[in-house]
């Protein structure tokens with residue numbers, strides 16, 4: 001399974017959902033939503049210190065099932081109580097066992113911003129994110145054109161959300177910057193073969209000017225990892241599997257946040 005398969009599966013599901021619910025209907029739902037009471041994620045990222053984004057992730061293409069028991073709401077509440085700055089929720093069903101319902105329920109019941117973690121390929125998915133309570137979406141440079149990066153980010157901002165523009169190579173960081181990204185994520189996972197190299201984000205960090213918050217993503221396991229990322233000047237870390245597998249989520253997050 002490769003990234004192209006993930007995108008193809010996303011396209012098929014999208015077509016099905018569009019038949020079930022029109023874009024016009026989604027826009028109507030979004031237009032009638034009350035204003036958000038959540039803190040502004042971009043402002044949070046600019047605070048001193050390292051912010052923690054914790055991910056709710058049942059499975060992944062690289063690891064299969066990560067946790068058999070998946071009380072997603074209790075996990076999100078544990079993250080919130082531990083003081084995370086945002087919660088990332090996988091909504092991709094076929095390879096991550098995610099669901100939009102998880103995003104909706106979690107977004108309704110926690111006070112921190114939520115990220116819709118999915119393979120955004122169409123404006124419809126950005127309206128869906130908003131309709132299901134997300135404050136943040138993910139735009140992956142490797143699967144989008146320059147024009148899409150720009151217009152999708154602008155749409156997210158027009159809807160009161162923010163976009164993390166995710167890069168893996170130096171060329172992708174350049175494209176992210178040129179697209180006007182206000183938040184950049186540097187992935188340690190190569191989405192072409194799913195191998196994780198923790199040093200990738202450390203190598204590319206210096207390409208992003210200090211005025212733009214930058215998040216290190218994937219493969220972050222230990223306090224030493226987090227210390228290195230903080231020392232390299234990252235504004236935030238996004239951690240999934242390590243927290244999902246931990247029986248001591250609160251202690252781990254507290255340790256990471258104290259760095």
Ligand SMILES: O=C(O)c1ccccc1NCC(=O)[C@H](O)[C@H](O)COP(=O)(O)O
Nearest residue numbers: 060061062063217218219220239240241
């Ligand atoms: O997690 C995967 O195996 C994966 C494979 C292909 C595309 C994306 C993938 N993960 C999505 C993510 O962005 C991660 O869930 C996130 O960065 C957290 O990573 P980790 O801490 O390593 O669980």
